[in-house]
Amino acid sequence: MKRGLIIGSFLSIIFMGLAFFSFIWIPYDIETLEISNKLKNPNLDHWLGTDHFGRDILSMIMMGARTSIAVALLAVGIGVVIGVPLGLFSAARRGSFIDEVIMRGNDLIFAFPSLVIAILITAVFGPSAVNAIVAIGIFNIPVFARLTRAAALPLWERDFILSARVCGKSEVRISIEHILPNITNLMIVQGTIQFSLGILAEASLSYIGLGAQPPTASWGRMLADAQTLVSIAPHVALVPGLAILLMVLGLNLMGDGLRDLFDPRIKGDRT
Amino acid sequence: MIRYTLGRLVSLIISLVIASLVIFSVIEIIPGDPASFMLGINAREDTLAALRSEMGLDQPLAVRYFDWVIGLLQGDFGNSWTYKTPVSELISDRIWVSLPLAIYALILSTLIAFPAGILAASRRGGASDVTIMGATQMGVAIPNFWFAMIMVLIFAIHLRWFSAGGFPGWSNPLQGLKSLTLPAISLALPQAAILARIMRSSLLDMLSEDFIRTARAKGLTRSQALWRHAVRNALIPVLTIIGLQFSFLLAGGIIIEQIFFLPGLGRLIFQAISARDLIVVESVVMLLVFTVIIVNFAVDLAYAAVDPRLRRKA
Numbered sequence: 001m002k003r004g005l006i007i008g009s010f011l012s013i014i015f016m017g018l019a020f021f022s023f024i025w026i027p028y029d030i031e032t033l034e035i036s037n038k039l040k041n042p043n044l045d046h047w048l049g050t051d052h053f054g055r056d057i058l059s060m061i062m063m064g065a066r067t068s069i070a071v072a073l074l075a076v077g078i079g080v081v082i083g084v085p086l087g088l089f090s091a092a093r094r095g096s097f098i099d100e101v102i103m104r105g106n107d108l109i110f111a112f113p114s115l116v117i118a119i120l121i122t123a124v125f126g127p128s129a130v131n132a133i134v135a136i137g138i139f140n141i142p143v144f145a146r147l148t149r150a151a152a153l154p155l156w157e158r159d160f161i162l163s164a165r166v167c168g169k170s171e172v173r174i175s176i177e178h179i180l181p182n183i184t185n186l187m188i189v190q191g192t193i194q195f196s197l198g199i200l201a202e203a204s205l206s207y208i209g210l211g212a213q214p215p216t217a218s219w220g221r222m223l224a225d226a227q228t229l230v231s232i233a234p235h236v237a238l239v240p241g242l243a244i245l246l247m248v249l250g251l252n253l254m255g256d257g258l259r260d261l262f263d264p265r266i267k268g269d270r271t
Numbered sequence: 272m273i274r275y276t277l278g279r280l281v282s283l284i285i286s287l288v289i290a291s292l293v294i295f296s297v298i299e300i301i302p303g304d305p306a307s308f309m310l311g312i313n314a315r316e317d318t319l320a321a322l323r324s325e326m327g328l329d330q331p332l333a334v335r336y337f338d339w340v341i342g343l344l345q346g347d348f349g350n351s352w353t354y355k356t357p358v359s360e361l362i363s364d365r366i367w368v369s370l371p372l373a374i375y376a377l378i379l380s381t382l383i384a385f386p387a388g389i390l391a392a393s394r395r396g397g398a399s400d401v402t403i404m405g406a407t408q409m410g411v412a413i414p415n416f417w418f419a420m421i422m423v424l425i426f427a428i429h430l431r432w433f434s435a436g437g438f439p440g441w442s443n444p445l446q447g448l449k450s451l452t453l454p455a456i457s458l459a460l461p462q463a464a465i466l467a468r469i470m471r472s473s474l475l476d477m478l479s480e481d482f483i484r485t486a487r488a489k490g491l492t493r494s495q496a497l498w499r500h501a502v503r504n505a506l507i508p509v510l511t512i513i514g515l516q517f518s519f520l521l522a523g524g525i526i527i528e529q530i531f532f533l534p535g536l537g538r539l540i541f542q543a544i545s546a547r548d549l550i551v552v553e554s555v556v557m558l559l560v561f562t563v564i565i566v567n568f569a570v571d572l573a574y575a576a577v578d579p580r581l582r583r584k585a
Binding site for chain 1: 282285286289290294297298300408409411412413414416417420421423424428518519521522523525526529530540541544552556559560563564567
């Protein structure tokens with residue numbers, strides 16, 4: 001399934017490119033409202049049309065890409081930075097009381113309905129991009145902790161780890177120098193999947209008004225604004241939705257493709 | 272089986288206790304005094320104190336936590352600060368929208384996913400497999416609230432087959448069901464895509480098992496072997512996922528209810544958030560978490576009842 005990897009990477013790179021490019025240049029300033037120019041269909045001046053405040057939708061999509069990608073990436077970051085060390089530690093002390101506590105703690109977080117907790121967190125601490133990152137990030141921790149532990153456990157039985165122990169290396173050093181490099185591929189694949197889930201979660205949160213606050217552009221908020229306009233100006237609702245769809249689709253295809261690339265034994269068509 | 276059940280029961284109770292502690296403390300650390308919020312800025316100090324003691328806010332934290340938990344166990348969630356009615360009444364009014372919606376969506380998701388997954392697995396690598404797998408990729412990637420908006424645009428605004436939102440109540444069950452149809456479809460779509468993929472891969476795993484080869488050797492065709500032997504065995508992991516999906520559907524309904532203006536738990540929680548009616552927020556969140564944990568527990572038990580290997584492992 002090389003084709004999926006190529007299409008997926010292409011889509012992901014386009015959106016990340018748009019996000020980076022928005023730091024240098026965007027077609028129109030999204031903070032100036034031009035009401036006389038509102039709800040224009042896509043045309044030569046505004047390639048994707050304008051919204052109900054006369055703002056250029058292409059510019060909004062570029063700025064929104066920034067928000068989505070930043071929130072989702074940082075949420076993955078929280079998962080990796082906390083989850084991977086927990087998983088490594090659990091695997092190094094497999095069977096111990098601490099291992100049990102870490103794993104049961106993970107089960108517990110898994111048992112919570114993530115959306116409800118994210119709503120609770122943002123409702124209590126106030127809606128903001130930072131709280132959205134934390135709310136999404138918390139649920140990435142058990143994902144990475146479990147995966148790391150599961151991947152590290154069989155490695156601990158291998159001969160090269162035994163030789164490292166004979167050399168007198170500590171469990172911490174073995175985990176960092178020998179276990180971690182061997183599970184990086186797996187983490188990259190999972191990171192891509194969690195990244196795409198994060199994009200969807202950020203869109204949901206900002207759609208219900210609990211994500212990034214205006215004037216920060218976000219795809220979910222664009223959709224919320226477009227909801228009442230969908231019958232007069234469908235493009236206002238179509239464009240941000242398509243952006244989310246294509247970005248998530250791209251990341252998923254890329255994740256699947258990378259998994260096949262890293263581990264040719266698992267055929268992509270099985271899952 | 273008894274040991275396994277007891278083990279799961281202990282972890283169920285621990286989960287519930289921790290969940291209630293987390294939710295209680297999250298609500299507790301919110302700045303601001305609910306009593307002064309309710310009475311406004313011009314309230315007199317003695318009225319405030321009276322209301323605080325009426326709401327139990329002058330009690331120590333631990334006492335309030337235990338009062339709350341004991342109330343929950345007796346079905347008494349306390350009184351809403353804004354509606355002035357028992358929270359349990361507010362919830363029981365709205366659960367008859369949220370629960371049917373989740374069940375409706377679950378049925379739709381299963382009805383779509385089973386045939387799609389079985390067809391894809393039986394035509395592995397063929398045109399229908401590729402099409403179905405492509406469709407599931409899209410289904411997983413579509414934000415369901417956006418899909419809901421598109422469906423409103425097509426089926427409510429252009430074709431006028433359904434109303435764009437609102438709920439007429441259950442006095443006419445058909446009307447009620449009709450108004451939940453678009454919400455249920457938008458809720459079911461991503462779950463159906465996930466379920467179809469799991470159904471397919473679970474079936475493909477089964478098809479490489481020895482008992483299928485034996486069935487084929489007996490002279491069954493590939494599709495006979497699939498229908499008579501593989502599907503039933505492939506259902507075990509699929510049923511687990513269905514159980515887990517129920518909680519996704521119940522929680523996911525929160526957003527979909529917003530789009531279709533359905534008077535369910537989702538709308539209740541958002542109204543309560545904007546009115547800072549925290550006791551309602553706390554109760555609805557606790558109820559949802561409680562349901563999810565109980566459903567997961569039931570799925571674990573059902574799984575162990577079907578698959579004896581799991582019992583021994585535990």
